[in-house]
Amino acid sequence: MARPHIEPFVDRDVPFRKFTMPGFPKGMQYKMLSLDPDNGACTMTVMFEPGYRQPPGMSYSEYELFIMTGSVTVGDKVHGPGSYFMVPAGVTIGALAAPRGATGLLFYNYGEPSFVESDSDHPRAERNKFAAVNAYDDMQWTSTNFFPATAPGCLVKVLHFDERTQAFTFLYCMTPNFWQDNISYHDCAEEAYHIWGTSWMMQFGDLPTGGYFYRPPYINHGAFGCKLGTLAIGRTDSRLYNHFHFNPWTNIEENRERAANRIQHWMPDLYKWINTHGHNHPVDFEFDHGHAHGDMAHHHGDGRVEHSHKKQRRRKK
Amino acid sequence: MKSIPHKRSREVEAWLKREITEQKARYRKIVAEQDALAPKRDKWVAEFLQRIQTRGTHVHFNMMRKVGPEEIPVRPKRKFRVVF
Numbered sequence: 597m598a599r600p601h602i603e604p605f606v607d608r609d610v611p612f613r614k615f616t617m618p619g620f621p622k623g624m625q626y627k628m629l630s631l632d633p634d635n636g637a638c639t640m641t642v643m644f645e646p647g648y649r650q651p652p653g654m655s656y657s658e659y660e661l662f663i664m665t666g667s668v669t670v671g672d673k674v675h676g677p678g679s680y681f682m683v684p685a686g687v688t689i690g691a692l693a694a695p696r697g698a699t700g701l702l703f704y705n706y707g708e709p710s711f712v713e714s715d716s717d718h719p720r721a722e723r724n725k726f727a728a729v730n731a732y733d734d735m736q737w738t739s740t741n742f743f744p745a746t747a748p749g750c751l752v753k754v755l756h757f758d759e760r761t762q763a764f765t766f767l768y769c770m771t772p773n774f775w776q777d778n779i780s781y782h783d784c785a786e787e788a789y790h791i792w793g794t795s796w797m798m799q800f801g802d803l804p805t806g807g808y809f810y811r812p813p814y815i816n817h818g819a820f821g822c823k824l825g826t827l828a829i830g831r832t833d834s835r836l837y838n839h840f841h842f843n844p845w846t847n848i849e850e851n852r853e854r855a856a857n858r859i860q861h862w863m864p865d866l867y868k869w870i871n872t873h874g875h876n877h878p879v880d881f882e883f884d885h886g887h888a889h890g891d892m893a894h895h896h897g898d899g900r901v902e903h904s905h906k907k908q909r910r911r912k913k
Numbered sequence: 914m915k916s917i918p919h920k921r922s923r924e925v926e927a928w929l930k931r932e933i934t935e936q937k938a939r940y941r942k943i944v945a946e947q948d949a950l951a952p953k954r955d956k957w958v959a960e961f962l963q964r965i966q967t968r969g970t971h972v973h974f975n976m977m978r979k980v981g982p983e984e985i986p987v988r989p990k991r992k993f994r995v996v997f
Contacts, residue, residue: 706916744973799995
């Protein structure tokens with residue numbers, strides 16, 4: 597089971613509480629926004645109390661940190677509002693401190709929050725994927741480049757793009773009087789947090805400042821509206837495609853089936869290939885890891901996805 | 914490498930268990946709140962279905978098309994769920 601559908605949830609309605617996870621220093625508080633019951637991946641609003649200090653260290657999960665108010669120092673550098681860090685699993689960051697306090701969002705994408713004090717990267721860390729940017733000062737708004745695209749007036753700054761999964765993290769804003777009259781769903785899960793402003797969706801009503809959602813794939817959302825403008829941060833777990841329509845009453849199964857039907861028409865050759873001769877666990881030649889036989893849902897021509905493989909033993913040379 | 918295999922301590926397992934329990938309660942509260950919103954939502958849907966016939970529905974960016982009355986979907990008899 598992955599994360600449940602949490603929508604809408606407004607973190608302003610609940611108090612911060614002390615973050616007591618083993619390994620983390622004292623002085624951090626949190627509000628849980630969503631959590632994967634299986635692997636512990638989660639998204640939290642966090643508050644670093646004035647004087648918070650964290651030694652150099654790493655996490656076992658990839659995580660992202662976005663600073664909303666106040667500032668933190670990492671090493672010698674001060675990072676104020678809009679600062680964004682993408683920290684791959686096992687990558688060590690320098691000592692982090694918040695002399696005057698700060699609030700932010702922490703996204704642990706593939707495992708529960710963890711902190712291991714360390715001066716050096718884990719042997720399996722991918723240091724080249726580390727990124728840090730100030731999204732407010734160093735980046736400009738652009739139109740979305742999806743096709744089909746959201747209506748004019750929804751602008752983005754892409755903070756991180758995963759070249760394998762096409763998952764991405766982005767700031768987005770809706771201009772005052774933004775509106776989009778259709779219903780959308782995606783093949784990916786998405787989550788978003790309102791840093792400032794209120795927007796409206798036909799299913800869920802108003803989402804104000806501090807509003808959050810974690811939305812699994814194929815769930816209808818929209819029409820959309822925003823009277824005074826909104827600034828938000830969003831994240832997907834894989835490629836985002838806007839499946840637009842105007843039927844308010846379709847459910848997940850119908851939406852997923854429609855998406856599959858569309859793949860059949862858009863990529864007929866690939867669709868046929870995947871569905872024949874047990875080709876449903878293909879290998880990407882660009883990646884030499886992450887695909888051992890049996891690590892992805894697949895079948896052997898009999899349609900039975902629920903089966904397991906024994907661990908393959910390496911032959912002795 | 915998205916995550917590095919490691920062993921969870923008992924304290925971490927207990928923390929996760931507590932958070933999962935609280936999330937279940939949060940989910941139930943959201944479902945109840947969204948169920949209570951149903952009358953308003955029905956009104957919003959009726960207005961939306963009217964607008965897409967007069968002003969149009971977005972198909973891409975600023976491209977819109979008007980939906981004909983014969984295209985308007987019929988509400989199914991099942992419960993209208995928005996939280997899944």
